[in-house]
Structure formats: structure tokens, C-alpha cells
Amino acid sequence: MSNALRLARGIFGRVALLDMDRPLVRHAHPHCHVLLKVEGADTQFSVGERIVPLTDDSAVLINAWEPHAYAHHDGQPATIILALYIEPSWLGAFRPNWKASGAPDFFAVPVGSATLRIRGLTRVLAEAMVHDPGNADEHERLLADLMIAVIERFAAWRDEPASLRLAASLVVDHRIRKAVAMMRDDPRAVNDMEGLARAVGLSRAHFFRLFEATLNVSPRVYLNVLRLERAVQAVAEGTESFAKVSESLGFSAPAHFSRFFHDHAGSSPTAFRTVAGLRRSDYETLR
Template identity: 40%
Template sequence: MTTALRIAQGGFGRLALLDMDTPLVSHAHSQCHVIFKASGADSAFYVSEERLPVTDRTAILVNAWEPHYFYSEPDFPRTVYLALYIEPRWLATLHDPLRLAAHPRFFPRPCVQITPRIRKLADDLIGDLMSPIPMKQERLEIALFDLMLAVSEQFSALESIQDLMRPEGLRLPDSRIQRALNHIGDHLGQALDADRLAASAHLSRAQFFVRFRRCTGMTPHVYVNTLRAETACRRLAQADDRTSLGRLAEDLGFPDQGHFTRFIRGQIGVTPGEYRRVVQVY
């Protein structure tokens, strides 16, 4: 069973130290996502169906809204991961060019050999997170920014902005798909099957799937699940939102708490109850 050692959440996004040995379904995040091995056995993540090694010398780089998943063989040795889910808007407030971290091709390669400096920055952050004394917000944000800046300068497309602006690198807008996206955001607590979504966009089911993937890079199912998971994480972290897990499940369109618990575990690795118990809000 996966255990959350630390979870921090704030305007920067969130980060987690996860002792993980259970699978994650194909999912995505609205943030840019970076995964480091913290300790334990070497392992692998899958990004766009490509199996990529997670070792002391590599990092997994996942663009915003890019589907990825984790599969662990039965009885395989455990691994602790440092997972960063960083808001591009937060990065941009500190260094304006990093607003491009929201671009679907910000990281050209999903797996990279990290430099000794990046390894040290990651290890320093891991050490601070494991301290029994919670990190001060300023220290945490400085450590996060230094690490993300180092990763971005070394491995992103920041130095080739023109390449990011090429038509093949952009997801083209479509007013009908935008209607469907608005419908999803407004109705997360209701059934959102493909037929309903296609109808909201005034498209046939087949046309809807083609256009949706062209505009978002993912299926409607993954997109809906992403919004539900991120809404759940946000509400679970709010000290003034002590809604029962059963009510939260209902608010997000699940038939019961059991379905909701299995969904969250498949998306982020831990149960809603453990997330609420462990998360440190900044």
C-alpha cells in the first residue's frame, strides 16, 4: 500500500513524498509535473505509453495535461518518490519566462539524466521535508523555485520559444469543445458520460472524441477525472472544509464513499482520509 510521508499544498501547487508500491491509472495534472526518486529501488513511470526509468540519476518530466501512469509489479521492492505538481502561474510571478511551463511541449523529453546540482537540490528539499519540524513557507518556496528553475533551464524549451509557437506545438481552439469544457466545470457533481458531453458540444460522439483529443491532448474521461481529483485535493486541504468524505464524494459525482476512495487512490496513490490527515497547507 502506498504511504504519504509528506504532502504540502499552496499557491505553488503541491508536492508529495510518497512511499509507493500500488498502481496509478492513466491520469493528468493541470500543473507541470516532475518526479524524482528519493530512495529505494529503481523503478519506472509511463508517459504517453512510454516506459521511462526512475533512478538516482534521472527525472521524469510531465507536461501540463499530459497523460501518464505508474505500474508496479507484485512484490517489487518499494520506492520513495518526490513528486512536484507546480503551478505555472506561480512560477511566472517569480520568473516571467516560466509562464511557458503551462505549454504542452514545455518539456521536450519526458526522461532526462539530471546534473549533480539538480540532484543536490532535490536531496536538500527531501531532507527538509523529512524533518519533524515543518518547513517555513519562504524556505519551501525558495527551495521549490531553485529546483524548478534548474530543471527548466537545463531541460525545457525555454531557449527555443519559437519552437513552442509552431502550429504543430499548439492545441487549436474550438468553440464547441470549449462549450464542453465549460459544461464539465459546471457539472462535476453530475454524470458526465461521453454522450452527454458530445451533446453539450452539439457534436456526434465520434466527432466529439476526435476534436476533444485534438484540442486537449487527452480523452474526455481523463480530463473529467483530472478536474475531479484536483478539486478533491483542494477541498481536502482546506482547514475550514470539514465536509464528510461521503458528502465530498456526492459533490463530485460519485455514488458512494467507496467509489470515491478507490478513485482518489488510483489518481494520487493515497486515500482521501490519508491525504486530509497528512497535508500541510501553506
């Protein structure tokens, strides 16, 4: 069963070392998202309308809010994947126009050929997370080196000072703004998309067309992103029971929440919480 082996969190976002042997549903993230193979079988992801390979020699590059899925096949061996979910504001501290990593066109293509440096930095970060799980400063330093190498390799950030599409996306129809605000205020209360459309004064069909044209994802995917990010925070911080987290996000039963979390995050909530709180002393005990 797929699970998280290690998790690093900070102002940079999060990095998950995932042991993957089952598919993930189509989903999205509000981050600059990069997937790198550490070891195991070559595999593949669905990004937008394309199936792209994840191998020793390739990196999968996913823009913020871009729908994607892990396209694992039955009987395919497991793959250990370093999954980077990086905050554009953190990248902007390196170069101001790297804040555009939150734009839908930051990576022009969803897959690229990884350099020997990127492959080496991937391995070094993965090993640091395994062998020194509590060393947050070292994880962030290694992640910075890796992301600089990735962006310089795969993003045409020198060509344009900022994304026009990102700037255009700041102008959003007032009805879509209202729908987004309702989702963000209380994801638990939004289950019926037809009711949400009526609440903002649109027919269901027009609401779906306008929402996706504006935000590049469907209303349901957007709602699931909000739920997942809140779930990740609640599970990683370890302050509430899974039943309480499930209830706060609008799931009818904890089992439904656990399945949702596994299908979107690639790990059970239990494994995710365990590795999120793992310290150096815990690792020594486990050995």
C-alpha cells in the same frame, strides 16, 4: 500501501512526498509535473506511449495535461518519490517565458539525466518537508532552487520565447469550449460522455476525436483531472467529510471516491489530509 508522507501547498502548486508500492491509473495534471526519486528501489512510469525509468540518476518530466501512469510491478520494492505539481504562473515570476511550462511541448522528452545538484536539492527539500513540515516559506525557497535547476537542465526555454502550440491551443472549437464549461461548472453532473456530446451538437465519435485533438487528452481523462484537483483541494483543506466530498464530485459511494483518489493521487484521502495539515508541533509530538 502507497501513501503520502508529507505535502506542501502554496501559490507554487503542491509537492507530495509519496511512498509508492502500487501502480497508478493513467491520468493527467494541469501542471508542470516532475518526478524525482528520493530513496528506495528504481522504478518506472508510463508517459505518453513510452516507459521511462525513475532512478537516482534520472528525472521523469511530464508536460501539463500529458497522460501518464505509475508502472509499478507486483513484488517490486517501494520507492519514495518527490512529486512536483507546479503552477506555470508561479514559474513565470522567475522568467516570463516559463509560463510556457503549461504547454504540451515544454519538456521535449519525458526523461532526463539528473545532475548532482538536482539530486542534492531533491534530498534537501524532501528532508525539510519531513523534519520541518510547517515551514512553508522554506519549502517554497527550496522548491524554487530545485525547479530553476530542473528547467535549466531539461527545458529548451532559451530557444523559443513562447510555445506556438500553447498559443494555438487558445483557439478552441466552440463546441469543445461548451463541453469544457459544462464539466467545469459541475463535474458531478457529467457522467455520460455520449450525452455530453449530444448536448454540444456532436456525435460521440466526432466529439472524442475533436476533444482529444484540441486538448491532448480524452474527455474522460479531462473530467477526472477536474475531479482530482477539486478532491485534492477539499481533502487537503479538511473542511468537509469524505462522504460529502464524494457526493459533491458525483461518486455513488465514498468507497468509490477513496479508490479513485488513491489510484490517481497515490495516497488514501485519510493520509493525504493528515500530512496536509501537519505542523512542526505535530511532528514533535509524533517523535
